Amino acid sequence: MAFIKYVKDGIGYCIEDYGVKTIYLNKNLLKYKELHNKVLKHELKHYNTKGFWNNVIVDIKDFTDITKQIQLFGFTLKHPGAWSSIMPLTINKKEGLSVDIFMVIVWLVAGLMAWILVKSYLWWIDEKGNKTKNIVNI
Numbered sequence: 001m002a003f004i005k006y007v008k009d010g011i012g013y014c015i016e017d018y019g020v021k022t023i024y025l026n027k028n029l030l031k032y033k034e035l036h037n038k039v040l041k042h043e044l045k046h047y048n049t050k051g052f053w054n055n056v057i058v059d060i061k062d063f064t065d066i067t068k069q070i071q072l073f074g075f076t077l078k079h080p081g082a083w084s085s086i087m088p089l090t091i092n093k094k095e096g097l098s099v100d101i102f103m104v105i106v107w108l109v110a111g112l113m114a115w116i117l118v119k120s121y122l123w124w125i126d127e128k129g130n131k132t133k134n135i136v137n138i
């Protein structure tokens with residue numbers, strides 16, 4: 001049996017304390033039944049998965065549920081306490097500084113995508129300018 005505690009911050013996480021695994025869920029999730037059940041289902045997967053990389057795989061698989069990601073983002077905007085769940089680094093009294101490797105990857109990929117988008121836009125603008133110049137030169 002899994003212990004579930006409702007807390008003010010984060011979205012959902014599973015922590016082992018003195019050999020007892022506990023699932024923590026944001027209490028505001030209770031207002032959104034569908035999302036609550038999705039998050040609980042996800043944390044139960046972590047609950048039953050052993051090993052660091054196996055848990056990273058659980059997160060990667062979950063990321064393909066786009067509808068859930070959209071709901072989670074909306075939830076995060078509405079309940080700012082949830083922001084700590086999507087930060088690559090978190091500091092809390094219990095665990096100190098902890099690194100969420102999955103979120104580090106997510107932010108790196110998002111950063112790279114943004115960089116590619118900006119770079120290609122700048123290239124496109126530059127290319128357009130060059131064409132105009134060439135026409136003028138002829």
Ligand SMILES: [Zn+2]
Nearest residue numbers: 042046058059
């Ligand atoms: Zn997860």
